[in-house]
Amino acid sequence: MNSDKCCCKQSADCGGSSQHVRTLTPDWGVSDFLGMIRVRLGCGRMSYGMEPGLYAMGSPTPESPVLATANYKLTVDVLRRELGDRDLWLLVLDTANVNVWCAAGKGLFGTAELTRQIEATRLAQHVTRRRVILPQLGAPGVAAHKVKSQTGFHVVYGPVRAKDIPEFLDNGQDATPEMRRVTFPLGERLALTPIELRQQFRAALILVLALGLTPVIWRGWDQGLWNHGLRGAMAGVACWLAGCLLGPALLPWLPGRAFWVKGAFLGAALAAGLALTGVVQGLLPGLGAMLWLGAGVSFLLMNFTGCSTFTSLSGVKREMKAIPAQIAAGTMGLVLWSTGWWL
Amino acid sequence: MRYLKNVVTLQLNESVCIGCGRCVEVCPHAVFHIHHRRAVIVDRDACMECGACARNCPVDAVSVIAGVGCVTGLLNRALGRKGDCCCTEDSCC
Numbered sequence: 427m428n429s430d431k432c433c434c435k436q437s438a439d440c441g442g443s444s445q446h447v448r449t450l451t452p453d454w455g456v457s458d459f460l461g462m463i464r465v466r467l468g469c470g471r472m473s474y475g476m477e478p479g480l481y482a483m484g485s486p487t488p489e490s491p492v493l494a495t496a497n498y499k500l501t502v503d504v505l506r507r508e509l510g511d512r513d514l515w516l517l518v519l520d521t522a523n524v525n526v527w528c529a530a531g532k533g534l535f536g537t538a539e540l541t542r543q544i545e546a547t548r549l550a551q552h553v554t555r556r557r558v559i560l561p562q563l564g565a566p567g568v569a570a571h572k573v574k575s576q577t578g579f580h581v582v583y584g585p586v587r588a589k590d591i592p593e594f595l596d597n598g599q600d601a602t603p604e605m606r607r608v609t610f611p612l613g614e615r616l617a618l619t620p621i622e623l624r625q626q627f628r629a630a631l632i633l634v635l636a637l638g639l640t641p642v643i644w645r646g647w648d649q650g651l652w653n654h655g656l657r658g659a660m661a662g663v664a665c666w667l668a669g670c671l672l673g674p675a676l677l678p679w680l681p682g683r684a685f686w687v688k689g690a691f692l693g694a695a696l697a698a699g700l701a702l703t704g705v706v707q708g709l710l711p712g713l714g715a716m717l718w719l720g721a722g723v724s725f726l727l728m729n730f731t732g733c734s735t736f737t738s739l740s741g742v743k744r745e746m747k748a749i750p751a752q753i754a755a756g757t758m759g760l761v762l763w764s765t766g767w768w769l
Numbered sequence: 770m771r772y773l774k775n776v777v778t779l780q781l782n783e784s785v786c787i788g789c790g791r792c793v794e795v796c797p798h799a800v801f802h803i804h805h806r807r808a809v810i811v812d813r814d815a816c817m818e819c820g821a822c823a824r825n826c827p828v829d830a831v832s833v834i835a836g837v838g839c840v841t842g843l844l845n846r847a848l849g850r851k852g853d854c855c856c857t858e859d860s861c862c
């Protein structure tokens with residue numbers, strides 16, 4: 427086994443396999459932190475990857491466990507941080523730099539890629555037990571029984587969260603029901619909001635500019651911009667923040683099950699708040715704000731279904747039937763809102 | 770948090786189930802239990818249609834129309850635009 431590893435490092439003539447085992451350490455450098463911040467903000471996620479293949483953490487022996495994961499660098503970074511100085515093998519699959527959950531949904535983290543890597547890295551020559559631990563969230567892409575029949579490797583699904591892996595390993599590779607449950611706590615929801623905010627930024631900017639500048643037509647620069655326009659722009663910004671930040675944060679406490687319902691409530695509450703603070707003035711514009719903010723926040727929060735970990739495709743398709751109503755309410759709301767400019 | 774009621778496409782054919790327990794192992798929302806050495810659906814509405822159970826059932830006892838419930842992705846597809854979902858979209862500078 428060892429001679430096999432050495433040969434690859436020393437010469438290119440290695441029986442057609444250029445696989446050698448690289449090593450990983452648990453420590454993060456500055457660039458790892460900066461990289462994490464960058465991808466959390468939605469920048470360069472699709473190119474934040476690392477070389478697929480077999481890696482050694484610590485000094486693994488042929489008895490050490492094998493963990494498979496995706497080649498999204500943040501995923502591997504979190505794994506090596508959580509696993510500390512344990513001795514184990516890490517089999518990094520080529521998922522086109524996409525994380526395990528998303529890659530499994532697309533079949534990139536899948537049966538074919540797993541069997542390919544098991545063979546390409548000659549995994550069976552490195553370990554005595556033909557057993558590979560996969561993250562549970564990879565299960566939508568991998569058919570464990572097919573991996574077994576094609577490679578002889580038995581697939582064990584590990585916990586959902588990387589932080590539970592040490593306990594899982596110490597428990598004889600047995601995951602508790604809690605370790606198998608996907609949750610969606612506040613911290614996770616908030617971590618997704620920067621991407622949400624920037625995805626909707628352009629639409630929000632258009633709304634803010636339209637609400638801020640159109641009143642000038644009727645009211646002139648002074649009144650139009652600094653009174654009506656400013657208040658409209660504030661309402662527009664509030665809509666964006668409510669749909670992309672406040673809504674995700676308050677998700678469990680908003681009434682209703684459908685996201686569009688939750689969003690409509692939040693938007694209407696926001697309009698009431700703006701009326702109380704004097705940002706919205708008058709009955710018709712107030713009603714209008716209720717409608718367009720309700721529709722806007724409803725739509726934005728409905729988009730958050732894509733990030734959530736408990737919404738189903740069938741459910742989201744049903745929710746999308748609300749889009750015509752959102753468009754109607756939004757249009758009507760904006761018309762009512764504009765009465766404040768010309769009435 | 771609970772999502773919509775009576776909407777998912779999950780189906781279990783209990784007569785072919787061999788009680789291996791894979792579906793219980795892979796499901797992130799504890800939808801299945803093993804009861805008298807057969808799988809049963811105990812919390813159908815919790816299913817998020819990820820497809821892990823169907824993919825891993827060795828005897829094809831489970832079926833579900835799996836996919837990512839993502840409005841952005843579904844809208845993009847409906848409008849013939851690129852970007853199948855938020856998780857691969859790279860909205861960079």
Ligand code: SF4
Binds near residue numbers: 788789790825827828
């Ligand atoms: S995976 Fe299939 S065979 Fe195994 S317990 Fe579940 S339904 Fe039954």
Ligand code: SF4
Binds near residue numbers: 795796815823833
């Ligand atoms: S599709 Fe996913 S969430 Fe639904 S029952 Fe199967 S494993 Fe559980």
